[in-house]
Amino acid sequence: MPVSFSRWLPGLLLCAALPLSAQAATPAAAEGPAYGPELQGFDYPYTLKHFAFESQGKSLQMGYMDVAANGKANGRTVVLMHGKNFCAATWDSSIKVLSEAGYRVIAPDQIGFCTSSKPDHYQYTFQQLATNTQQLLKALGIQKATLLGHSTGGMLATRYALQYPEQVEQLAMVNPIGLEDWKGLGVPYRTIDQWYQRELKVSAQGIRDYERITYYDGRWKPEFDRWVDMLAGLSKGPGKIQVAWNSALIYDMIFTQPVYYEFKDLKMPTLLLIGTSDTTAIGKDIAPPEVKAKIGHYDVLGKQVAKLIPQSTLVEFPGMGHAPQMEEPAQFHKALLGWLNTSNPVR
Template structure:
């Protein structure tokens, strides 16, 4: 397991990992949906071996973190919680490495508090009005309660189809890998939490609101994207690279929306190069 302990922050429990490296800097990894910190398991050890400190945690309502009822788990609320986590851990500045909706959290935080972000890497991030898909919009609008009540087997089949779409090579989302992504949802609470804490907050309003602020960023930024991402097409990567001043763009061939599954060594190399360049 990549996470090895828990912390209590702002009255909620988060599963997390914190290591202190020899370089004196901390890289904060933010995952997306339908995911949790497991997605970084083949990346973080390489970063730590290079001497960098790491902080990663399961977002509130995700993975092994608490799933509190009646608690806001939108990307805006997750950005608020990130600020609390960094304060508790006494991390004044950090490099944010963020994927999918974690990228929305990172955009919000970096535009709010640019002096606290050393560098910013967005990996297949939601942005602008890129999310949710028209299918999820209809589900959220008209059928959320019905989907939340579906039988467990039907729910897992639906989630399996979704997860299989995240990789360019479907064989990479099978066996133990698939099981690790399904595991947090294998109970009635897990299924309910998926819809209440994740799907209910699929909303592009926060990323559309932050759009005009992207051009104000002076933080060194790299945009990393799977060329075969079916959920967030590379056109959004190019738009981000144009809107964020001096942002670097790297498109990974043969990778989908979860490039950490299709090509974890390439993601680790992108991070290493980014840190060296900056």
């Protein structure tokens, strides 16, 4: 555990397990951008605002974007929940499409991520992150919303929907992790100190290699490099110690707090958007061969979990990976908008 943290260090990111540390930084990575502890220096696609609040005896702030309907307003709001290795900014194309379709769009960075605070000591739970987000929405005057969660954001969106069912009209999840309980399936536990040492070694090349293999089935698009630079720049900037420590705490939260057993309790219309070539699974890199062989199969997991959720719709994207909204935006958004407009939201 790190000995101490400077007060000026705060913010990082939510999604799947990431064996980034095994890679040493290459000269090219070393020459890339470095960003501040709350991602200072990285441009967001829409105006970045900040929500100040108290939590666990600390004064914290959440960075967020609040984008009004650009088309004919339909009076509805979509809240976007990013993944572990993503930020609110990575929703840029989805924000544009949803706004043009008449939705108000709220895209926050969770505490510990990206443009938000990264406290020295914080008890990370999905319940706490859901409570933080609910406080933000309350401050913005939003009483009901549709949730769209990607990767770890899918776990958070599930927890939010279970915690505040009367405030969730619809729930949509994009390749959510947590469709299985890795610890229950025999993945070894990695301590917070082990996660921390691993996260200190994050590099741009390590991020790129991991995402190409795990997220995109060996494929890569030049536009993904911006998001690699975002993560790597945050991890090698002046807040790198705080970023690594908060990241370690978040990984422990993801591994030890499954939502899998509660999918059956969701009460609202729920959409699963699944790229079937995704192989993301927390701890897969240290799992025994027999365990590694049976986890992270999204072509199977999507179908299994759709049967657990009472009002579920499954849309699969054959051959796509962990982030179909980034890989093939037009195809993804057509499916999303079609469901949003035809399912009956809880009013």
